[in-house]
Amino acid sequence: MFKKILIANRGEIALRIIRTCKEMGIKTVAVYSTADKDSLPVRFADEAVCIGPPSSSESYLKISNIIAAAEITNADAIHPGYGFLSENAKFSKICEEHGIKFIGASAEMIDKMGDKASAKETMLKAKVPCVPGSAGILKNLADGQKTALKIKYPVMLKATAGGGGKGMRLIWKEENFEDAWNSARAESKAAFGNDGMYLEKFIQEPRHIEIQIASDQYGNHCHMSERDCSIQRRHQKLVEETPSPFMTPDLRKKMGEAAIKAAKAAKYEGVGTVEFLVDKNRDFYFMEMNTRIQVEHTITEEVINFDLIREQIKIASGHKISGKNYEPQMHAIQCRINAEDPYNNYRPSPGKIGHYNEPGGHGIRIDSHVYSGYTISPYYDSMIAKLITVAQTREEAITKMERALEEYYVEGVKTTIPFHRQLMKNKDFREGNFNTGFMDTFELKPE
Ligand code: MV4
Numbered sequence: 001m002f003k004k005i006l007i008a009n010r011g012e013i014a015l016r017i018i019r020t021c022k023e024m025g026i027k028t029v030a031v032y033s034t035a036d037k038d039s040l041p042v043r044f045a046d047e048a049v050c051i052g053p054p055s056s057s058e059s060y061l062k063i064s065n066i067i068a069a070a071e072i073t074n075a076d077a078i079h080p081g082y083g084f085l086s087e088n089a090k091f092s093k094i095c096e097e098h099g100i101k102f103i104g105a106s107a108e109m110i111d112k113m114g115d116k117a118s119a120k121e122t123m124l125k126a127k128v129p130c131v132p133g134s135a136g137i138l139k140n141l142a143d144g145q146k147t148a149l150k151i152k153y154p155v156m157l158k159a160t161a162g163g164g165g166k167g168m169r170l171i172w173k174e175e176n177f178e179d180a181w182n183s184a185r186a187e188s189k190a191a192f193g194n195d196g197m198y199l200e201k202f203i204q205e206p207r208h209i210e211i212q213i214a215s216d217q218y219g220n221h222c223h224m225s226e227r228d229c230s231i232q233r234r235h236q237k238l239v240e241e242t243p244s245p246f247m248t249p250d251l252r253k254k255m256g257e258a259a260i261k262a263a264k265a266a267k268y269e270g271v272g273t274v275e276f277l278v279d280k281n282r283d284f285y286f287m288e289m290n291t292r293i294q295v296e297h298t299i300t301e302e303v304i305n306f307d308l309i310r311e312q313i314k315i316a317s318g319h320k321i322s323g324k325n326y327e328p329q330m331h332a333i334q335c336r337i338n339a340e341d342p343y344n345n346y347r348p349s350p351g352k353i354g355h356y357n358e359p360g361g362h363g364i365r366i367d368s369h370v371y372s373g374y375t376i377s378p379y380y381d382s383m384i385a386k387l388i389t390v391a392q393t394r395e396e397a398i399t400k401m402e403r404a405l406e407e408y409y410v411e412g413v414k415t416t417i418p419f420h421r422q423l424m425k426n427k428d429f430r431e432g433n434f435n436t437g438f439m440d441t442f443e444l445k446p447e
């Protein structure tokens with residue numbers, strides 16, 4: 001087992017990783033930018049190293065500084081958390097070259113799964129269900145137009161280097177193809193330095209349902225049931241839950257098996273997530289594979305009673321898994337509490353928190369790095385807490401969430417708490433009647 005892990009991240013996930021390391025008897029090194037010098041990860045880690053100024057590109061993304069911090073503290077592994085360098089192939093490779101275990105995917109895996117057309121090719125070969133579309137990258141405009149006619153409009157044009165909706169275009173009819181082609185390619189070239197495009201049939205009103213998996217270094221794989229992440233806004237998840245209200249035992253079995261097929265085909269190692277689109281008829285299609293621990297791993301932990309960070313660290317150090325799958329035993333919901341103004345287009349609301357009161361009691365979990373007097377920096381993402389409720393049924397988990405949100409008080413900054421309070425009372429949400437288009441029509445009322 002590792003003796004000392006450097007956490008190449010900040011905020012709640014840095015704290016989350018430090019907590020598990022402590023329970024495992026592993027020493028921890030926090031790295032921090034000058035903006036985070038008073039943060040809880042810095043206070044709770046065994047050692048802390050400043051790696052630069054507030055700007056992420058000069059600190060949490062600065063590979064040379066992070067490797068230097070690992071060398072001087074003699075860390076034998078690096079946990080990247082999510083975001084930042086967690087899916088950076090170059091960083092994974094440099095860690096390996098320095099004899100430091102990267103707790104995440106290999107550079108080859110990150111490259112293979114990060115290129116969406118290549119990931120899809122791997123999945124098609126393995127007979128994982130995929131959205132009908134082009135066979136790999138489109139050769140040119142004419143190839144795109146021809147393929148679109150073959151699979152029939154509406155179609156989705158997607159950037160192979162994409163993610164989070166960047167370089168993606170929905171095209172309803174042939175006459176709009178050329179403009180979409182040109183603008184998507186330009187956008188993708190600018191964002192990723194890659195303008196490779198592929199095409200898919202447009203799936204209308206899909207749900208976003210993802211399967212948590214774990215794979216060890218010996219070819220054993222298991223799935224840990226699903227998370228429904230359909231409540232999103234501009235590709236930012238707001239609420240996640242498990243089980244999905246749309247799930248059936250049959251669909252869970254099929255999607256779990258497909259996710260394992262995906263992991264096997266990729267020769268995956270570590271904990272990961274296979275994302276699917278699920279349509280009205282409960283047909284499902286591979287979207288992408290995430291090779292990191294995700295923000296929403298918490299709800300899976302709650303329903304299978306299992307520490308996923310601990311498992312991730314154990315697998316990275318060579319631990320064997322049994323290969324048995326996990327079934328959800330409870331219902332869990334997570335609301336992302338962001339320092340954003342839901343009444344002002346979710347504009348970030350950084351600043352100093354005055355009084356801060358977290359909810360508590362049975363079935364409530366809060367993963368957060370903030371406290372009374374904490375200053376939320378404008379440099380990083382605006383999530384200040386993950387509020388998770390766990391109960392026997394979905395109804396009880398919602399009731400608990402309503403109660404918890406009533407107790408939650410954050411003075412000094414705007415938060416998404418009013419949005420979550422109203423969502424919990426929304427008829428369609430309560431009936432499990434929602435898909436990825438939900439936020440397009442949701443109207444926030446004055447409080
Ligand atoms: C799609 C789709 C419909 N049909 N692909 C959005 C981000 C990227 N990861 C994939 N996305 C989508 N791909 C086909 N063929 C609809 C979306 C989509 C979406 C997917 C998941 C969660 C939220 C979404 C919001 C808008 C569009």
